[in-house]
Amino acid sequence: MSTTVVLFTRDLRLDDHPALAAALAEATTVVPLFVLDRTILASRYAAPNRVGHLLEALADLRGGLRDRGGDLLIRQGDPADEVAAVCATTGANRVRLSADHSAYARRRLRHLREALRGSGVEVAEHPGVTVVAPGDLRPSGGADHFRVFTPYWRRWETAARRTPVPAPEHVKLADGLDAGDLPAWDDLVGGSRSPGVQTGGESAARQRLRAWLEHDGILDYDDTRDQLDAQTSRLSADLHFGCLSATVVEAGLDRRRRGHDAFVRQLCWREFNTQVLAANPSLPRRDLRSQGDTWDHDEEAFAAWKDGQTGIPVIDAGMRQLQAEGWMHNRVRLLTASFLAKHLYVDWRLGAWHFMDWLVDGDLANNFAQWQWAAGTGTDSRPNRVFNPVAQARRYDPDGAYVHRHVPELAHLEAPVIHAPWEHGDGLFAVDLGYPQPIVDLAEARDRFLTARGR
Ligand SMILES: Cc1cc2nc3c(=O)[nH]c(=O)nc-3n(C[C@H](O)[C@H](O)[C@H](O)COP(=O)(O)OP(=O)(O)OC[C@H]3O[C@@H](n4cnc5c(N)ncnc54)[C@H](O)[C@@H]3O)c2cc1C
Structure with missing residues (x-):
């Protein structure tokens, strides 16, 4: 009998979730867990629109897991402490999660490993946030990442792809666990949400993807995407929260159709930026190439x-x-x-x-x-x-x-x-x-x- 905890972060889906698939393949019971991270919630990063979207995505993920006989545990606090507590309660011997690339995500992983050190619980990372992992592609000449998009795009286009894994049919949860409640967004943050903000969650994201793939807009994407009134896919939040797998989005496109290359190129910008951040953790704070600016504070x-x-x-x-x-x-x-x-x-x-x-x-x-x-x-x-x-x-x-x-x-x-x-x-x-x-x-x-x- 073995138990694996799957720590969800910004990979809030069941379809093509390598960490979840690996857990289900090895363990008798699986404990899907999301921790509402108090550090993030206390920071400016926790904007009402994104916190609202996150909670909708969690509700949808929980619904999907319940339909399959499982559940999503919700905890609030420090991720390392909460995961360690769930491992202790369930007797889990492994934690699986998707690899992420910001300085904060890497610190979180380090703390998690420290919190579990000596407990016999192993921590394993999986792909899932990007099509090609940052660091997998390096320019010739020894640099650690690409600083220019076009050479990155040429290499990225032909890099090997993972085969997407289907959503599981059944998820067997460990018995006797308190799943925990999902709070309302305004219990977590102050401020207001935009009236026209789109709904979050894998179900809504899959509908958006279907609509986009069927929409003629994709055919003219190359010519029209810059038109300010044109319809684009609106999949950016779904990709950010991982309600859609970028691998699945790309695999769902028909290479022979017009618009394909232009759209995939935009998906590649997301991956290019991710590898820039992975190599430059201070990207949000520090100029990549300082121009010696003395900004005007008007x-x-x-x-x-x-x-x-x-x-x-x-x-x-x-x-x-x-x-x-x-x-x-x-x-x-x-x-x-x-x-x-x-x-x-x-x-x-x-x-x-x-x-x-x-x-x-x-x-x-x-x-x-x-x-x-x-x-x-x-x-x-x-x-x-x-x-x-x-x-x-x-x-x-x-x-x-x-x-x-x-x-x-x-x-x-x-x-x-x-x-x-x-x-x-x-x-x-x-x-x-x-x-x-x-x-x-x-x-x-x-x-x-x-x-x-x-x-
Ligand atoms: C100043 C500035 C800030 C931006 N901030 C964000 C942000 O916080 N989050 C974000 O996802 N995108 C950001 N973008 C990129 C881009 O504007 C959005 O991804 C896009 O408008 C989202 O709409 P869409 O999903 O309909 O895009 P589509 O045109 O349908 O493109 C498909 C997908 O490709 C990716 N993509 C498209 N354009 C870009 C781009 N230029 N850079 C990186 N990825 C891209 C997105 O994941 C997008 O969902 C920013 C661009 C600029 C110029």
Whole structure:
């Protein structure tokens, strides 16, 4: 008789879960466990949108396990202590979990090993968070990770893939365990959730994946994904919480269909960023490539940016979408980040953490690597490029549909006026529309930034 504990972290699914499959293959009873980590809950990382999503995902996972004769144990506290306590209660001799790559995840694993040292309980890590594990691909020349996307993509595309493992049919739980209750999100964190935030959990994620694979949008993905009003997959939070396996998402795509390569390339960006974080644990705090910036701490400008009141319609539309949906279109993330770090010359870390306050897909690797890219302190080979938000909006939102949707004050204006109303009004538009004048002159702000960067 043997018992294995499966510690779920951000792999909240039954389908293609190598740690769970290995536990079921070896043990008489399996104890699926999730610990609501008090350190994370006390940190800024625990944003209401993500905590809400997490609890929905846990409820769904618990439902799936119960349907199969098992359950999900919920504990709250320090993961190492809680796992050690469950091992002691159940007599488990092994803990299995998915490997994760942030500094915090690695510290958690270290503490877990320390807490179990001498108890005879073995800890084993499994793949499952990425298609290709960080560290599996290394550039020739001895560097420990790829700093440039395209060479990584070429190697990643042809790297070996794991065969996905199906969801189990039965899960036999150890007897007499107190499963524990799932709290409500507002018992865990303060603040508010976005009204339009998507539902979390493997069931909802699988529906989204099905809809996306059947949706014609994927055929035109390469041409349309940059259009601000285009439908993209919206799978980012599902991948972040592991409600979908990235391996399964990729395997489900039809290579012969249009859109395949462009979409897989975006999945690869997620993996590229993960290996950047794995090799640079301080990515959320420290410039990857310092440009010697002395950032401008203009509180008023920063507040206007956060509130979607900069007077630049596409920027305001994006920042309002972020708060309304806990999500923002990729190109608008890029434009809003670049505008803050370059036109306003505000420290990218402040912007990145504001994103983390709202994004349901908020992810240490993707968010901070992309922010550094946008600020020119990261992996962009042209660190001083400055996107013109008006030109970008005219190109990617030619009929103004995106701005119409998120900035109702401007809803009666037609494109292209809507993207730069100040160019067309008589100076009174701000009063007339109840919409602010631009907080910066874009050309002057660009010049100021380039001067600051010594260009
Ligand atoms: C400043 C900034 C911050 C970002 N923060 C995050 C974040 O916290 N979490 C996050 O998941 N993504 C982040 N991204 C990447 C990207 O914007 C989102 O992944 C994407 O918009 C999610 O929508 P989707 O699922 O419909 O994407 P799709 O276009 O359908 O793409 C499919 C999947 O590919 C991955 N992906 C797509 N684009 C990127 C990208 N540029 N970088 C990394 N992975 C990508 C995501 O997992 C996404 O779900 C950020 C981008 C920028 C510019």
